Amino acid sequence: MNKYTLKLYVTGQTTRSQSAVANLRRTCEAALPGQYDLTIVDVLENPQLAEDNKILATPTLVRESPHPTRRIIGDLSDENKVLFGLGLRQNEEVALL
Amino acid sequence: MSEQFVEKLKTGIEGFDLIAEGGLAKGRTTLVSGTAGSGKTVFAAQFLAEGIRKFGEPGVFVTFEETPEDIRRNVSSLGWDVAAWEAAGQWAFVDASPQLGEDTVFSGSYDLGALLARIEHAVNKVSAQRVAMDSLGAVFSRFGDTAIVRHELFRVASALRKMGVTSVMTAERNREYGDVARYGVEEFVADNVIILRNVLDSEKRRRTVEVLKFRGTSHQKGEFPFTILTERGIVVIPLSAIELKQRSSNVRITSGNPALDQMCGGGFFRDSILLVSGATGTGKTLMVTEFVAGGVRNDERCLLFAFEESREQLFRNAVGWGVDFERFEEEGRLKVVCEYPEVTSLEDRLISMKAAIHAFKPNRVAVDSLSALERVSTIRGFREFVISLTSFIKHQEIAGLFTNTTPTLLGGESVTEAHISTLTDSIILLRYVEMYGEMRRGLTVLKMRGSQHDKDIREFSIDSDGMHIGKPFRNVGGILAGNPVRVDPGEIERLSGLFQGPDRI
Numbered sequence: 001m002n003k004y005t006l007k008l009y010v011t012g013q014t015t016r017s018q019s020a021v022a023n024l025r026r027t028c029e030a031a032l033p034g035q036y037d038l039t040i041v042d043v044l045e046n047p048q049l050a051e052d053n054k055i056l057a058t059p060t061l062v063r064e065s066p067h068p069t070r071r072i073i074g075d076l077s078d079e080n081k082v083l084f085g086l087g088l089r090q091n092e093e094v095a096l097l
Numbered sequence: 098m099s100e101q102f103v104e105k106l107k108t109g110i111e112g113f114d115l116i117a118e119g120g121l122a123k124g125r126t127t128l129v130s131g132t133a134g135s136g137k138t139v140f141a142a143q144f145l146a147e148g149i150r151k152f153g154e155p156g157v158f159v160t161f162e163e164t165p166e167d168i169r170r171n172v173s174s175l176g177w178d179v180a181a182w183e184a185a186g187q188w189a190f191v192d193a194s195p196q197l198g199e200d201t202v203f204s205g206s207y208d209l210g211a212l213l214a215r216i217e218h219a220v221n222k223v224s225a226q227r228v229a230m231d232s233l234g235a236v237f238s239r240f241g242d243t244a245i246v247r248h249e250l251f252r253v254a255s256a257l258r259k260m261g262v263t264s265v266m267t268a269e270r271n272r273e274y275g276d277v278a279r280y281g282v283e284e285f286v287a288d289n290v291i292i293l294r295n296v297l298d299s300e301k302r303r304r305t306v307e308v309l310k311f312r313g314t315s316h317q318k319g320e321f322p323f324t325i326l327t328e329r330g331i332v333v334i335p336l337s338a339i340e341l342k343q344r345s346s347n348v349r350i351t352s353g354n355p356a357l358d359q360m361c362g363g364g365f366f367r368d369s370i371l372l373v374s375g376a377t378g379t380g381k382t383l384m385v386t387e388f389v390a391g392g393v394r395n396d397e398r399c400l401l402f403a404f405e406e407s408r409e410q411l412f413r414n415a416v417g418w419g420v421d422f423e424r425f426e427e428e429g430r431l432k433v434v435c436e437y438p439e440v441t442s443l444e445d446r447l448i449s450m451k452a453a454i455h456a457f458k459p460n461r462v463a464v465d466s467l468s469a470l471e472r473v474s475t476i477r478g479f480r481e482f483v484i485s486l487t488s489f490i491k492h493q494e495i496a497g498l499f500t501n502t503t504p505t506l507l508g509g510e511s512v513t514e515a516h517i518s519t520l521t522d523s524i525i526l527l528r529y530v531e532m533y534g535e536m537r538r539g540l541t542v543l544k545m546r547g548s549q550h551d552k553d554i555r556e557f558s559i560d561s562d563g564m565h566i567g568k569p570f571r572n573v574g575g576i577l578a579g580n581p582v583r584v585d586p587g588e589i590e591r592l593s594g595l596f597q598g599p600d601r602i
Contacts, residue, residue: 011210023205043211047218050211056193057240058210068198073240074205085202 004028004036004086005065011058012044016075020059023076031088063087103314106227106263109147110140112333116317117308121289126254126264128286130278131293136304136325137267139175140293141229142168143330144265145188146177148227155187156227157219159212161235165190176328189219195239203241209249213256220260228257228264237280251285277309288312294320299475301442306333322481324444332448334485350461350496352384353391356566357525360542360551365523368494369546370487372467372517374501375527379538380557381500382406383418383564384525385465388498390420393430397460401433402450404469405502408435418563432457443474443482451489462490466500467517487520522546530556530573530581539576540566 008024010017021040028036043050043058053062061072063086072085083089105119114120121127131137145156160168168190169179182188193212220228233250240246250266257264266286268278273294277283283290290309295302305320323333349364358364365371373384385401392399403411411433415422425431434453441449454462464486471479490497499517518524524543529536541554553569554576575582 009211011208011214016206016208020205043214047214051191051215051218054192054194054196055211055215056209056236057207057212059207060211068200071199071201073201073203074207077205081202081204085200085204 002035002037003066004032004063006036006038006086007041007053007062007064008038009041009043009050009053009055009058009060009062012042017042017059019077020061020075023079024061024082027076027079027082031083031086061085103311105314107152108144109151110143110331110333111329112321112323112335113306113331115335116306116321116333117311118315118317121263121265122311122314123263124258124261125288126257126266126286127289127291128266128268128278128283129291129293130268130270130283132270132273132295135293135295136323136331137269137293138163138168138171138231139325139331140291141231141265141267142172142177142179143175145227145229146172146175146179146182146330149182149187154226155189155223156229157189157191157216157223157225159191159193159216159219159228159230161193161230161239162232164194165192174327175325175330177330186223189223189225191215191219193236195235206245208245209236209240209253212249213253216253217256217260220257220262225262228262230264230266232267232269233282234269234279237282243280247281247285250282254286298477301473301475301478303475303478304444306331322444322478324442324448326445326448334444334447334481350397351391351395353387353389353394354384354564354566357387357540357564360553360555360566361523361545362548362550365496366547367496368491369522370490370497370499370520371523371525372499372501372521373525373527374503376503376505376529379527379529380540380559380564381502381527382411382414382465383559384527385463385498385500386415386418386420386422387563388461388463389422389425389431390415392461392496393425393428397430398457399425399431399461399463400454400457400459401431402453402462402464403433403435404438404464405466406435408433411435417561418559419561420563432459438469438473443470443478446470446473447482447485450486454490454493454495459495461496461498463498464500466502468500468502483517484520487517518544528554528576530570530576532573532581532583539570 008020010020041049043055057073059075061076063070070085072082076082104123105121106123107114107120129137129140145158148154148156172179179188237243237246268282270278273296277290289311292307292309294305304323306323307320308316321333321335323331325331348367350367351364352358352361373381375381389399389401412422422431422433426433474482523545526541526543528539530539538557539554540557542550555566555569557564557566570576572584573581574584
């Protein structure tokens, strides 16, 4: 089992959903090659999953493991913030840019 | 303006549908705005609870602030078992409360598509007809971008409308009298706005509800007091919404004192409100006692609310005048409710008095004294109470006798008098009259709607048989004004001569 379990919640096949998926794949392939499992959840098809995990905004990326759980909201276009959100970059200065 | 007909949905919240003239706009969203502690969450939860209890309409509660567990627990004090409704598939939560201990980072653009999907899912799951969202401010503070949130909430409101669901959204206000709500939420649910207030007025908290606007349909204007009771939740007191449609009857009932009946032209009318006003010790409680005794003698049921004296005092006084309250109560003809006015707020008092009248179904109601209630309320609150109580009693078509204690010993007028005098059908004044260094008592019927009455100011005495009304004061003037002046009998002769017909001359 991989170290990183990621779930990406999106709403349908919108441009924003597609770019979030593409942005996340690119970031992970660069930073975590072979170390992550990614599940994509369409909340329109699986509203109960969104309910169970208290998802409000889409896209939302949830890092389920390692603990603690962290959330990144948005189309994940800002790579620095995604890395910070995933705990792969400790420097908040960069994240705040 | 479009002549579009707006159908209304009864909320089931007591009194609210009266001021909303039928309820909320069906299939639309209504904004309920108020400061912290104004009762927004109760309103939202009760909107769903009454839907389930009274109309069998399931509901969805979207909570942005408190957890579902908090809400279940908080409303259980109102007697609502939300968990049971959830189990029965009548109530569903969408839990959008903040998840503690989870870091959230923002990266790029987003929407609240998941929230919308969850609401739609919940609505479909329980076939909801009502949705309550509490409260919008919490969403704004969680997501930094207010423009996005506003746009997304607008999307939610339109989606709910498409689903034909009637919804209530609550929002915060900073001040009782200011902007409708924070974050400009009224911009996307501008059609229907209700404002809840919790105003501090003369050291008393006063809750009011106002329908600010209902697009395309009517409603009562202005603020209406409401209260939140255990077991019942919000109860709105619809003052001016009460119609003056009571019938009047020509049936006379006894005041309990034959001489007073005669002065009133044959007794009080059966469905009239009487005010007995006088300084302390002039005999008001005695009149109440005779009013009750007269009713019981005619096989009527009497309800007495006493706010000035204890039960023991009241019963002992009655015995002193030859009336046995204890026996009346044992026979079930009389119920005496004795309480300190300070025990509860006037809004709650009104509701408990109405409940007592409903339960006992009396033919006569006496309140001794109305003015004692004045001190637990603001002037405005008191006026509303009096209006509401008198119209309620008139609606029941029973006789009501209220007493009022005037602040000064001789003459004088009180707030009670000023507020109630136009609402009452009859006014009886009791006054002290000082004559030759001696205090005597005088009584006059000031007003008797729809009937002839004695215009004299008569002297009366009190003994162990009660009140004895005697002759008019003939040679004293200025009694009502509080400064009795002896008038020369010759002057009285001369004055009455002025108004005699020509045959005397």
